[in-house]
Structures are given as C-alpha cells and as structure tokens.
Amino acid sequence: MKTLIRSTLLAVIGIATMPTAHAGEIWRATGLEQPESAFFDAAGKRIIVSNIVGNPSEADGNGYLSILSLDGKMVAQHWTDGMDAPKGMAISGGMSPTSRKSASSISKTASSCRPSMCRIPSFSTT
Template identity: 35%
Template structure:
C-alpha cells in the first residue's frame, strides 16, 4: 500500500513524502535487529539476534532486491545489534563486546570487551575511523580509537541509535534526537517521540528517518519538526533501519515479526 504524508516546515513551504512497500523477506530471518546498507558492495548486512539465545546470533547478507545471499555469513555471536563500516571493516555491537569483521572474507579480526558495558546497542564511525558505541542501559557512549575503548560521554538517557553526519554525532537519547559536536556540546534537534528512538538515518533532500522499536516510524525535518509516518504498534516492531540513498529506500527489521521490509521514499 502506498501512503502519502505531508510535512509542514517552518519556512512556510511543505515537503511531501510518499513511502511504499517494495518487498518483504521472511525466509530464514530470526529476530532481525539492525540493517546496514553498504554502497560499495551494494549489499545489506543484517544482524540476527536469533531465537535460541547466546551463541546463536548471526550476520546475514541480503541483496537490495530482497534476495538472500548468505543467511549465515558470520555466526557464533550472542545478540548482535547495530553495525557500521569503515573501509574494509564491519563493527558490530554484541552485548558487551565490539566485534570487528573483514567485509570481504567474513573473518573475525578483533573482539574487544567494553569495560562496564551491559547493553551495547548501536555503532557509527566518523570520517577518521573513530568508532562510537551506545550502551542503552548504562546511558553511555563509548569510543573505539586506535584499538582502545574508552568512555566518550555519560548521562545520555537511554541512548540507542547513533549516526555520524556532517561533523556531528547524532544520538537518539530517549525521546529526543541530539546532535553532539566535537567539544561534546549537545543540541537537541527534536523531541517528543512517543517512545525512545531506535534507528536514525539522514535521507536525500534533508531531514531524518527515525524508528522506535514498538512500531513507529517518523520523519524529522532539519528544523526539528516531527511527523509520524507509520504506526504499527501491536502488529510488528520497527527496529534499527538501513538506508540506500541511491534508490531512496529504507530497510526496516521487524524484530519479533522475523522479516525485513523495504520501503521506497518519494
């Protein structure tokens, strides 16, 4: 079904966003938490927490047309969630560890335990290869730099989704969207989400798509206006999304519904 939504911006003009379901894949998908699109490889990396608990987590690879390439590309993880790629390395948040995988071989090249971490959730990388990892339960953001992990920022309430964008570290802090500069100064871009934010992606034309795990998808303009695009609470989850800027498509993992859904943005 194709749905249209009108976003009214503060300058007095309007921006119309239309989203429509392109495909849905369910085969072999077991509790998907995060999707990451990688343009150079033209592939979707999907973190699968798994139904059976510890040591059943995996990373799958799906093609942008929804065809499965490899459901068991990386195995033996615990409960993998957010991911980020820098050069040839994939960084994965896996409960209390940051796992590093070679994106060409699928081999694990590093495994670092984050001291005092209890629920690592999302990952992003800046232009210099510095990795940032959120810990939702501890309200902290950690930093991986030059092979060492340190605390980057504390007292970030229920911090989940992270995205480095235009020199700023974007963070979903509970029901707010923050922009954190290099001096760790915080600007609240938007607030008022119905639930704590999960995933965030900047999109073509400006603004962001934000998901909230219970089943909400929002558009946030660069001015901070919030518009609810989808509310499927009670029907499925909407976890940490991926975005393909070339095709202008978002990929949403439905967690307990065990599928990945692609939506076109127009």
Template identity: 40%
Template structure:
C-alpha cells in the same frame, strides 16, 4: 544456527504509508530472518548486512549472526557470520564491519567474512548502535547504561554520560548525532550538545541521514519519522501493534529504506517519496 527458508515478495505490494509531505511505499519483504535488528547498506559492495539476534536480546547464547541480502531482497548468505550473541548495530570503516554484541564490539573482515577482533567494553550492559567518524574512531551506545563509548585503536572508554536510553548513532559532517530517548541530539567535538528535534512518541532506535540535513528515525515500537534539519518532523509510518521498526538502512541513490521488523522476523524495503 539452524537452516531456515527465506521467502520474498518482490515489488508486488502497492501499500503506501503517508502522514505528511513524504511517504513510504512498500517494495518487498524478506521473511524468516531470525530476529533482525539492524540493516546496513554497503555502497562499496552494493549489498545489505543484517544483524540477526536469533534469541533473547541480552543473552550471550552464541545464536546470533550477520546475514547478507542482495538489494532486491534475495538472500546472498544466510550464515555469513555465526556464533555471535545478540548482535545489533552495524557500522563499516574501510573493509571492516563493526558489530555491537551486548558488551563487546565484534570486528569482521568483510572480504573474508572472518571475525578478526572482539573488544570488550568496560562496564557495558547493552551495547546497541555503532557509528564511525572519518578517522576511524568508533562510537557505541549503551542504552541501559545511558552512555556513549568511544573506541580508539581497539581501546574503549566512556565518551559521554547522562544520555538516557541512547540508541541510534550517526557521524556526519564533523558531528555525532544520537537518538536519546524521544530526542535527536547533535554533539560537536567539544561534547557540546544541541537538541535537533524532540517529542517523538516513543524512544528513537534507528537513525539515517537522507540529505539536506534531514534524517529518518525509527522507533522500535512501530514508528518511522522524517526529521528536518529545523527540528520539525512528520510521521511516515505507524504500525504499532503490527510490527516493530528497528535499526533501518538507507540506499540514497534510489531512496530505498530497509526496515528490520524484529519480532516479525523479516526485513521490509520501502520507497521514500
């Protein structure tokens, strides 16, 4: 991977995006990140992991990787993990980072930064997001196959079919939440599906809980929604035609939202009010 320069605008923007009760105020932007797809906040390490596709999103070219940012947007390690393909969704369990990488999940030891495993998923086409339950069971969405996989003891199997354009996943309070096209689903341990919200203008991408049963949802084309537990939602950001809004991260203590802009090659931080 070629060396790149990073530039940061720290706390200088007064830009405020608001369409309803809540609003997003831009804080900083870290530029020249090669196609960032997902941001994950680590409470244990107090930093941000960022998946970098650095190429075409479905090509096994070895250009991808994972960078580490500090919470102020400065770059801690641009080349923390390299030689991945087109890494997307990220999830942490104990000291292991799980990375969706087209047809495989790559497992990284966050203490050493070493790749310790790479598990190919049967018949996978476009693995996109990762979620992990309290017992370390891994769930992975395949957007183009329209299915969710489950991985136990590093063995993957199909968990749920008929989930068209499924993308963002989160495990919360005993339930798997999934963005399935323009809808947010809640799935219990018996695979019973409840539609939490529907009617997003675009298919959902990133999903983050923000407390009280509420969520933030991004749509890759440039939309961010605040979704309430009762199924109602408000549009926080509409930047269609200006930038992408991919798989976001969230810092609950400060209500800071981290959005990878994908084709704009940056990560932006916003204050959620």
C-alpha cells in the same frame, strides 16, 4: 504590516494544501530471525542484516549476520554465525564492528580479529 500578515497567511495555506509524500513497500525480506539492524554496504552492493535469535542481552552464540541483495533476496542467510546478539553496524576501513560479538564467532570470517571487529570477506552477489 498587512503585507507581512498576508504573506504569512498565504505561506501557511500553501504548506497546508501541499500534497504529502507516502512511502510504500517495495519489497519484503523473508527468512530472517529476529532482525535487529540492517546496514547498506554501498561498496559491496548488498544489505547486511544482524539477527539476534534469542535474548538480546545473553551471550548465547545464536546470533548471525545475513546478506541480502539490493532487491531484498536472500544471498546468504548465515553469512557468519555463532554471534552473541549482534546489534548496530558500520563499516570503517573494511572493518564491520557490531556491539556484541564473541571472539569464537569472528574466526569464521577472519583469521585474526579483535573481539569487537572483524574483516568483511569480499562477497559477490553475481
């Protein structure tokens, strides 16, 4: 029993005295308007950021997607625009769904899209 108490006490002291990790700012992106989501596209080596620009619940066509390089530099501020408060992103099979898009805004990035999905054009940052 003494061994268990001693081991527990040493474990607690060891955990309490461990140095904590601190996150620091590496870079800061500028030029975004009301950014809501950021998505790391490993295949495209880029970061896609949704910008709501206005009331998040209105279908006003003011939203857009921006492309950042991996070091936070703006590659394309209005990569696609005319969106209705784009929120949340994922890539599946070359498609990038966001929770709110209008069919008219998607026509800039694809010739045929369903209102909730659009093809991501290949985009080189070099």
